[in-house]
Amino acid sequence: MRLVIALGGNAMTSPDGSARPEDQRAAIVEAMRSVADLVEAGHEIVLTHGNGPQVGNLLLKNELAAAVVPPVPLDWCVAQTQATIGRLVLDALDDELAGRGHESRTAVVVTRTLVDADDPGFLVPSKPIGRYASAEEAAAMRVHGQHWTEVPGRGWRRSVASPEPRVILEVGTARSLLADGYVVVCAGGGGIPTVREDGRYAGVEAVIDKDLTAALLAAQIDADQLVIATDVEAAVVGFGTPDAQPLGAVDLAEVRRLATTGAFAAGSMGPKVEAVARFVEHTGRPGTITSLARIADAVAGQAGTRVVAASLPTPEPAP
Numbered sequence: 001m002r003l004v005i006a007l008g009g010n011a012m013t014s015p016d017g018s019a020r021p022e023d024q025r026a027a028i029v030e031a032m033r034s035v036a037d038l039v040e041a042g043h044e045i046v047l048t049h050g051n052g053p054q055v056g057n058l059l060l061k062n063e064l065a066a067a068v069v070p071p072v073p074l075d076w077c078v079a080q081t082q083a084t085i086g087r088l089v090l091d092a093l094d095d096e097l098a099g100r101g102h103e104s105r106t107a108v109v110v111t112r113t114l115v116d117a118d119d120p121g122f123l124v125p126s127k128p129i130g131r132y133a134s135a136e137e138a139a140a141m142r143v144h145g146q147h148w149t150e151v152p153g154r155g156w157r158r159s160v161a162s163p164e165p166r167v168i169l170e171v172g173t174a175r176s177l178l179a180d181g182y183v184v185v186c187a188g189g190g191g192i193p194t195v196r197e198d199g200r201y202a203g204v205e206a207v208i209d210k211d212l213t214a215a216l217l218a219a220q221i222d223a224d225q226l227v228i229a230t231d232v233e234a235a236v237v238g239f240g241t242p243d244a245q246p247l248g249a250v251d252l253a254e255v256r257r258l259a260t261t262g263a264f265a266a267g268s269m270g271p272k273v274e275a276v277a278r279f280v281e282h283t284g285r286p287g288t289i290t291s292l293a294r295i296a297d298a299v300a301g302q303a304g305t306r307v308v309a310a311s312l313p314t315p316e317p318a319p
Contacts, residue, residue: 004225004226006048025092033096047184055078056158063141111170112168112169113187116164125147126161132151133158161206165191165212219279230291237264249305281309288306
């Protein structure tokens with residue numbers, strides 16, 4: 001099968017979201033064990049990844065060093081994290097496959113994602129990025145025009161513009177590399193946000209949701225399945241309540257119904273469910289949400305929240 005696997009940026013950090021290098025490296029090494037299983041099984045693999053904590057750290061460095069070096073814009077930060085995380089994936093997958101005596105061919109593609117210049121997402125910052133801060137730290141940074149939102153129980157987090165992804169500009173490159181037998185890492189962090197005006201491409205101040213870009217990528221390269229890997233094994237209905245229940249196999253109509261009831265948090269699981277639903281709607285093929293450690297199981301239909309297009313059969317009554 002041809003698979004698109006999206007690795008969550010928050011899943012590649014420590015519990016406090018600090019994104020230390022050792023935490024990112026350890027999480028990617030763990031994820032690549034599952035990916036190596038899929039490579040050995042003969043699947044074609046395209047990997048993408050989140051970068052919210054990593055971009056947030058770069059922005060914090062911008063603020064601290066602004067009096068010494070010019071701050072760089074968000075699209076530059078996305079490009080930098082594409083290269084950094086992509087390199088970690090290359091090293092981890094190459095090492096894992098070499099240890100199994102399997103030749104690895106892996107490539108990272110710096111990827112732009114086209115968005116509409118008049119997208120309403122530019123008007124209301126909605127994409128959370130970076131570390132969690134105290135109320136005092138958030139208040140100090142709001143003075144500089146930044147938008148911060150409180151996340152109950154965790155602290156305050158910055159939000160930035162998040163336009164809809166329209167076209168992944170380097171998808172042809174990814175297709176060519178796949179055809180040559182490469183595992184491809186592309187569209188990291190949702191892709192470098194890019195607009196086209198007066199016949200020219202230009203980066204813009206935004207961060208595109210990586211899950212929505214993953215769904216678009218999977219559709220554009222004709223993937224057989226989309227897997228979104230995060231820090232939990234499945235989407236949970238009623239998360240944080242006594243009635244919390246992991247969601248297993250579910251049809252598209254039911255997952256859409258649950259989403260309309262607010263069953264999935266807007267800033268965390270909501271975009272993942274929406275991305276999987278979009279992929280299933282556009283292709284009729286399954287999409288799954290699971291943890292980094294259970295990617296291979298999810299591909300086999302043995303783990304995670306698996307969304308399918310058609311209604312699931314009614315179980316036979318027990319004898």
